[in-house]
Amino acid sequence: MSTPRFPLPVNQLAVQQAVLEDLPSPAPCPLPVPDPTRAFWLSPDANPLATEGSTGPITDDADVVIVGSGLTGVGAAYHLAELLKDRPTKVVILEARDFCSGATGRNGGHLTANPFHEFVERSTRHSTSAAVKAVAIEEYTVSSLLDIIAKHDLAGYVDLVQGGRITLLVSDEEFADAKRDFDAASSAGVDLSQIAWLTADEVAKTFGVPHPAIQTPGNNLWPLKLVTKLYGLAKSRSPNFSLALHTHTPATAITPSTSGPRRWAVHTPRGIVHTTHVLHATNAYASHLLPNLASAITPTRAQVIATREHGDRIGQERMEAWSANQGFEYWFPRPRQEGEESGPLIILGGGREVASPEYEFGVADDSTVNEKVGKALRSVLPGVFGGASSEWKTEQEWTGIMGFTKLGDPFVGPVLDASGNEAPYEGQFIAAGYTGHGMPRAFACAEVVSQLIAQKLTESSEEWKAPDWLPEHYLTWNRIHRVV
Numbered sequence: 001m002s003t004p005r006f007p008l009p010v011n012q013l014a015v016q017q018a019v020l021e022d023l024p025s026p027a028p029c030p031l032p033v034p035d036p037t038r039a040f041w042l043s044p045d046a047n048p049l050a051t052e053g054s055t056g057p058i059t060d061d062a063d064v065v066i067v068g069s070g071l072t073g074v075g076a077a078y079h080l081a082e083l084l085k086d087r088p089t090k091v092v093i094l095e096a097r098d099f100c101s102g103a104t105g106r107n108g109g110h111l112t113a114n115p116f117h118e119f120v121e122r123s124t125r126h127s128t129s130a131a132v133k134a135v136a137i138e139e140y141t142v143s144s145l146l147d148i149i150a151k152h153d154l155a156g157y158v159d160l161v162q163g164g165r166i167t168l169l170v171s172d173e174e175f176a177d178a179k180r181d182f183d184a185a186s187s188a189g190v191d192l193s194q195i196a197w198l199t200a201d202e203v204a205k206t207f208g209v210p211h212p213a214i215q216t217p218g219n220n221l222w223p224l225k226l227v228t229k230l231y232g233l234a235k236s237r238s239p240n241f242s243l244a245l246h247t248h249t250p251a252t253a254i255t256p257s258t259s260g261p262r263r264w265a266v267h268t269p270r271g272i273v274h275t276t277h278v279l280h281a282t283n284a285y286a287s288h289l290l291p292n293l294a295s296a297i298t299p300t301r302a303q304v305i306a307t308r309e310h311g312d313r314i315g316q317e318r319m320e321a322w323s324a325n326q327g328f329e330y331w332f333p334r335p336r337q338e339g340e341e342s343g344p345l346i347i348l349g350g351g352r353e354v355a356s357p358e359y360e361f362g363v364a365d366d367s368t369v370n371e372k373v374g375k376a377l378r379s380v381l382p383g384v385f386g387g388a389s390s391e392w393k394t395e396q397e398w399t400g401i402m403g404f405t406k407l408g409d410p411f412v413g414p415v416l417d418a419s420g421n422e423a424p425y426e427g428q429f430i431a432a433g434y435t436g437h438g439m440p441r442a443f444a445c446a447e448v449v450s451q452l453i454a455q456k457l458t459e460s461s462e463e464w465k466a467p468d469w470l471p472e473h474y475l476t477w478n479r480i481h482r483v484v
């Protein structure tokens with residue numbers, strides 16, 4: 001089989017991985033820059049909490065300080081509110097910029113579980129059971145969030161679209177890898193009954209695109225709006241649970257608390273918050289407060305455009321999301337808005353493969369865009385669907401910072417020192433390093449760290465048991481002596 005040309009370089013995943021593993025020892029990540037590019041999702045009327053708690057006195061005492069207000073940080077607040085609803089508990093969220101203005105507020109909007117992605121590699125590197133759990137955690141996360149959306153009738157508010165996903169296989173190598181992963185996952189008992197393989201002819205007939213593909217369930221939504229609702233649900237969960245949010249309040253250092261009963265002093269330009277527990281929900285930026293993670297979590301800049309179709313190639317009624325070229329490119333058409341006359345607005349991310357040799361690794365500045373990447377992004381839809389570039393008009397462009405780990409999987413659990421000791425960081429936890437694929441993982445990882453924190457707060461003597469869906473290599477204590 002030979003597949004037609006994709007407009008951008010193909011088969012770059014292994015090359016990118018080699019570059020990541022070979023990066024020279026980096027400096028710790030700086031704080032988020034104060035003047036980021038404006039993401040489509042972060043329009044002022046969509047972000048009622050943008051500057052919440054940014055003026056006035058800062059809450060100076062807490063049981064738990066959560067640093068970061070993305071899906072992980074707010075997800076943890078949601079889980080803590082649930083777990084600790086019967087116990088007086090004070091939680092403070094600190095956010096360096098506007099509410100949820102990190103990766104969660106700037107991403108591609110895909111909330112989709114990968115059904116068998118990298119199954120063979122994960123089986124070889126960890127175990128078949130870990131590869132099965134890597135699928136399970138994504139399905140668990142997606143279904144948990146969809147349940148919350150359904151229970152609170154939020155589908156309209158968050159613009160949920162459950163149109164499925166078409167994954168284009170744009171090279172023979174990508175096709176062969178997908179087949180191999182599918183077969184291995186199937187042999188391991190993963191339920192793949194909802195996956196359909198489409199031939200290039202079938203894809204051409206239905207979508208006008210000449211590549212073979214896989215069709216899977218998939219969801220898209222407005223991530224900031226979901227996180228805003230999660231915050232509201234956490235805040236109103238129980239009178240016992242007090243939740244404060246201070247935006248525009250970066251945590252600049254964490255030192256042992258020298259006054260009062262709390263263990264840690266979280267320093268900010270507005271004063272100190274004394275706390276017993278800290279959750280680092282800072283993803284790409286984790287090494288700013290934890291410099292020993294500088295080579296473990298690499299800030300990596302991703303770029304997105306919002307582009308409108310002025311022809312009729314995607315089709316007004318089609319709501320499928322797309323992924324292509326080993327996941328480097330991903331896009332979906334936004335639900336049609338009232339009064340829109342031309343084609344759908346398409347949110348399209350990717351293009352990093354033209355930013356070789358370093359694929360935007362080490363870039364933590366989301367106040368600018370990479371012109372080369374922007375040009376590549378503009379070539380994707382005309383290249384895939386055909387037609388002149390003038391049929392696609394870019395209306396907005398932005399960047400955001402992902403946190404890459406060498407395994408591609410996050411660190412979840414207590415913060416440990418280089419030898420694996422918890423004592424120097426007692427009471428500090430982390431869930432970070434989703435490697436550009438956090439929407440179907442962050443909320444469940446936040447649940448894990450919340451369980452661990454709740455166990456400490458309640459001084460429970462019951463041994464914590466990892467949930468069935470958690471790949472155990474995500475846990476910090478299983479990671480320390482291995483390739484990170």
Ligand SMILES: Cc1cc2nc3c(=O)[nH]c(=O)nc-3n(C[C@H](O)[C@H](O)[C@H](O)COP(=O)(O)OP(=O)(O)OC[C@H]3O[C@@H](n4cnc5c(N)ncnc54)[C@H](O)[C@@H]3O)c2cc1C
Pocket residue numbers: 031032067068069070071072073094095096097099100101102103104105106107108109110111112249250251252281282283284285286288289302303304330349399400401402431432434435436437438439440442
């Ligand atoms: C452009 C782009 C597109 C993406 N597309 C997708 C996608 O379609 N699907 C998908 O699954 N994943 C996608 N991802 C990845 C996904 O968005 C992330 O994995 C996920 O949002 C991580 O959530 P988080 O809460 O851990 O991190 P973030 O959302 O980045 O939140 C961390 C927060 O911490 C704050 N912070 C950092 N340091 C400090 C400090 N010292 N003090 C106070 N606050 C601090 C930051 O400002 C930020 O708001 C994309 C990422 C990017 C950048």
